Amino acid sequence: xxxxxxxxxxxxxxxxxxxxxxxxxxxxxxxxxxxxxxxxxxxxxxxxxxxxxxxxxxxxxxxxxxxxxxxxxxxxxxxxxxxxxxxxxxxxxxxxxxxxxxxxxxxxxxxxxxxxxxxxxxxxxxxxxxxxxxxxxxxxxxxxxxxxxxxxxxxxxxxxxxxxxxxxxxxxxxxxxxxxxxxxxxxxxxxxxxxxxxxxxxxxxxxxxxxxxxxxxxxxxxxxxxxxxxxxxxxxxxxxxxxxxxxxxxxxxxxxxxxxxxxxxxxxxxxxxxxxxxxxxxxxxxxxxxxxxxxxxxxxxxxxxxxxxxxxxxxxxxxxxxxxxxxxxxxxxxxxxxxxxxxxxxxxxxxxxxxxxxxxxxxxxxxxxxxxxxxxxxxxxxxxxxxxxxxxxxxxxxxxxxxxxxxxxxxxxxxxxxxxxxxxxxxxxxxxxxxxxxxxxxxxxxxxxxxxxxxxxxxxxxxxxxxxxxxxxxxxxxxxxxxxxxxxxxx
Ligand code: GLN
Numbered sequence: 339x340x341x342x343x344x345x346x347x348x349x350x351x352x353x354x355x356x357x358x359x360x361x362x363x364x365x366x367x368x369x370x371x372x373x374x375x376x377x378x379x380x381x382x383x384x385x386x387x388x389x390x391x392x393x394x395x396x397x398x399x400x401x402x403x404x405x406x407x408x409x410x411x412x413x414x415x416x417x418x419x420x421x422x423x424x425x426x427x428x429x430x431x432x433x434x435x436x437x438x439x440x441x442x443x444x445x446x447x448x449x450x451x452x453x454x455x456x457x458x459x460x461x462x463x464x465x466x467x468x469x470x471x472x473x474x475x476x477x478x479x480x481x482x483x484x485x486x487x488x489x490x491x492x493x494x495x496x497x498x499x500x501x502x503x504x505x506x507x508x509x510x511x512x513x514x515x516x517x518x519x520x521x522x523x524x525x526x527x528x529x530x531x532x533x534x535x536x537x538x539x540x541x542x543x544x545x546x547x548x549x550x551x552x553x554x555x556x557x558x559x560x561x562x563x564x565x566x567x568x569x570x571x572x573x574x575x576x577x578x579x580x581x582x583x584x585x586x587x588x589x590x591x592x593x594x595x596x597x598x599x600x601x602x603x604x605x606x607x608x609x610x611x612x613x614x615x616x617x618x619x620x621x622x623x624x625x626x627x628x629x630x631x632x633x634x635x636x637x638x639x640x641x642x643x644x645x646x647x648x649x650x651x652x653x654x655x656x657x658x659x660x661x662x663x664x665x666x667x668x669x670x671x672x673x674x675x676x677x678x679x680x681x682x683x684x685x686x687x688x689x690x691x692x693x694x695x696x697x698x699x700x701x702x703x704x705x706x707x708x709x710x711x712x713x714x715x716x717x718x719x720x721x722x723x724x725x726x727x728x729x730x731x732x733x734x735x736x737x738x739x740x741x742x743x744x745x746x747x748x749x750x751x752x753x754x755x756x757x758x759x760x761x762x763x764x765x766x767x768x769x770x771x772x773x774x775x776x777x778x779x780x781x782x783x784x785x786x787x788x789x790x791x792x793x794x795x796x797x798x799x800x801x802x803x804x805x806x807x808x809x810x811x812x813x814x815x816x817x818x819x820x821x822x823x824x825x826x827x828x829x
Contacts, residue, residue, distance in 0.1 A: 342367035343507040347411055347564040354410045361410030365393040365454050368412045372508045377829050380503040382475045383458040392454040408571055409452030414509035416500050417458040419445050420544040428546040429473035430463045432691025434672030442544025443576045444555045451571040456509050460499030463693045465548045468767035470498025472695045480750050481506040481825040485792040491750040494524030500558045501528040511559040511568050517552045518651055519771030522783035526745035526796030529785040529823035531565045532558045536804045537778035538583035541576030549658035552775040562813040566590035593807035594814045599633030601739040608644035609743045617789045618744045625786050625797040628819035641729040646722045651772040653706050653719035660703025727777040734802050743770050745783040745796035774800050782809040784816045785823050794823050
């Protein structure tokens with residue numbers, strides 16, 4: 339049955355339509371793959387009974403010719419998405435065994451369209467991290483290894499479980515979220531395709547909030563086409579999220595294979611960092627050459643405020659996080675550690691329930707929002723954010739269709755290798771991705787090559803607001819030129 343797990347979503351859809359196999363068979367094959375891959379720690383909750391029930395129900399519908407656009411496709415769900423009657427923890431001890439009585443809008447749209455839920459995927463605690471090492475369920479293991487080495491590598495984060503599971507053929511696609519890079523960076527580390535949609539494209543309702551003005555849900559898949567298929571189901575207006583935008587959802591798949599001839603692609607000079615590895619530099623010029631060969635025109639552009647993006651992000655994101663996380667008080671959800679007074683109950687619960695990185699963010703956030711420092715830090719970071727957004731607007735106003743950059747400054751690194759002494763070392767992973775969240779733009783990460791040790795590297799394309807279609811067209815060009823990359827199975 340292993341071949342059932344190596345298909346793309348597009349191929350599986352065709353197979354199901356032709357009745358070559360059933361959704362139950364497809365689901366069973368993935369459940370077996372998950373069981374055999376527990377060493378990766380990608381799934382933190384397997385829901386086999388529910389998966390089989392969903393698969394059987396959808397098989398009955400397919401038989402009647404009623405299947406939706408994702409009919410029978412088994413998916414993994416990041417544990418940040420509330421799933422009705424299924425434990426949802428954001429991988430934090432503080433949520434304990436919280437079982438939501440409601441379903442997130444994004445996942446409910448996937449089920450509406452016939453997808454099957456295999457289980458919940460590991461992530462960094464409250465999506466804070468770039469390596470999936472801050473989860474209370476322990477780190478996720480990247481299915482990729484350096485050539486000739488057994489070193490355990492991180493899959494990136496915070497959607498590390500999603501990326502690892504998709505790369506290791508445990509699910510055909512996964513939901514993920516991206517606040518500063520958490521879809522695109524793990525996609526780059528695992529040779530998967532990750533899409534961070536325009537802010538407002540996917541509803542945030544029912545997704546555990548990290549930094550509400552930056553958070554966006556999006557898909558991780560094995561091909562650009564599959565990501566486009568998933569996006570169509572995930573996107574859409576939702577009156578329950580006031581920041582969700584009321585715009586028709588296009589048929590993203592139709593953008594696959596569309597000509598990119600004549601498109602102007604910006605190459606921003608500020609993304610050429612000092613000391614950038616030669617391999618990243620090479621990948622970037624190769625990507626540019628592929629787009630040129632497909633008829634696009636390369637244009638040097640400038641995004642002058644790029645260097646302020648990461649510092650500004652690490653003010654805005656923790657500020658919003660400290661406010662969002664105030665609700666975890668030991669009274670309403672999950673963990674409760676008693677105390678002699680209500681104040682002590684709060685303190686004990688939060689001290690026990692939050693991990694180190696989350697506590698650091700709450701402290702930074704509270705500090706930058708405090709009366710004496712608000713103007714100096716928070717307000718100034720918001721002004722910088724406006725300038726970053728304007729850099730992109732200026733660029734697009736000159737007729738640029740999309741911007742090409744590396745997705746990450748390096749390939750995947752070892753568990754425990756980064757950020758131990760200095761958290762900024764970890765934060766630097768998102769140097770190329772946070773700008774996109776600060777500006778609310780869509781971005782896609784597409785596998786584009788490997789480094790000298792055989793590890794995958796990705797390219798990022800940044801688009802105009804609500805122009806994900808152009809990103810899918812360009813992503814497909816990169817994918818066709820670079821080919822696809824699959825880790826060698828060792829687990
Ligand atoms: N790594 C970044 C952070 O830790 C981004 C995380 C994310 O996108 N959720 O904040």
